[in-house]
Amino acid sequence: MQAKKLNNGAIEGVLNEFLKDEQHLVLGFEKDKNGVSHRIFKKSLDQYSFLNPLFSTNGALFLRRLFAKGMQIVLLLRPCEIRAYVELVKLTQIEREDIIAVSVDCLGTVSTKEKIDEIPTEAGQLDAYMKETDKMRWACKVCREPRGVVGDAGIRIDKNGAFWATSYTEKGEGFLSMIEGNLEEAPKEMLISEKEKLPKFQTNMDDFEKDFSKCIMCMNCRDMCPVCYCIDCVFNGDEYLPKGDALLNKVFRTGSTNMPQGKELFHLIRMYHVSQTCVGCGACEEACPQGIPLTKYFKGTSERLQGMFAYMSGRNFDEAIPYLTFLEDELKDVED
Ligand code: SF4
Ligand code: SF4
Ligand code: SF4
Known part of the structure; x- marks a missing residue:
């Protein structure tokens, strides 16, 4: 070098x-x-x-x-x-x-x-x-x-x-x-060497419900995630997370509900949104007042998905984010 x-x-x-x-x-x-x-x-x-x-x-x-x-x-x-x-x-x-x-x-x-x-x-x-x-x-x-x-x-x-x-x-x-x-x-050997084999990361979703049961839906994890950038987040409106009258109307329509509502939906949609761009920094977890191990889930799912496209978020400027490109012949291995 x-x-x-x-x-x-x-x-x-x-x-x-x-x-x-x-x-x-x-x-x-x-x-x-x-x-x-x-x-x-x-x-x-x-x-x-x-x-x-x-x-x-x-x-x-x-x-x-x-x-x-x-x-x-x-x-x-x-x-x-x-x-x-x-x-x-x-x-x-x-x-x-x-x-x-x-x-x-x-x-x-x-x-x-x-x-x-x-x-x-x-x-x-x-x-x-x-x-x-x-x-x-x-x-x-x-x-x-x-x-x-x-x-x-x-x-x-x-x-x-x-x-x-x-x-x-x-x-x-x-x-x-x-x-x-x-x-x-420069010397070949640096203080931090190249990782010979990247740790294979698999997220066990079995504990998902248990881990996120403590979630208070403060959305700090979303707000502190550098790549969760939408100005009009769907979770700011009433559609996904109804409040006040809209919430009570929903309860009258559908029956009793535990609160806060929509935790799983919020995290799964966010996980999907950042799955190709997550850099595994753990800023979401740092921001969580409930000590929920968010990195485990977000890093786990994103690295697995990025691996399927041979993509690594932020590796270089020229590599297109897979969901911003369309290739007719891709993901043959995972076709039904
Ligand atoms: S680990 Fe991923 S999801 Fe969490 S803050 Fe960093 S980029 Fe966002
Ligand atoms: S996740 Fe970020 S802060 Fe932690 S070692 Fe990697 S580059 Fe450094
Ligand atoms: S920061 Fe923690 S408590 Fe707040 S919404 Fe995210 S996971 Fe839930």
């Missing part, structure tokens, strides 16, 4: 130079006394952190319906966030023209619901922390692609903790050209 080695402070220097333009922004991570969180930087990078070991939301959520012409935005995010961004571009929910998307190797994350005093943000220490503790989120343990190999460019970390920047698209080449130094062959 041809890449540029990033000397200490190199990326901060490049981004600070980039941010001198009034129309330029960077979406990345900021370190403060409470931990690390997303931040849109304007003018300068303060307390910038390459890595964010704490997971609260998927950053692509903040980019939905972004059509800001004339601005330039650099994203430096985790692979599952860049993958969700790529899917949203395909779904015409983000205008790609003004964005350079850079994925950074991810050593795994801990839920912000966990009680932890301090967590390292330096690569070697964080790697050791993740190995020594059992704090890593389940979604990260079974992550399909934690490497910075998606988007326009990537930042990889070698075994000595050195950072390497490489490009995957023309935009990525533009990003790389902002960094001083020459391209050289």
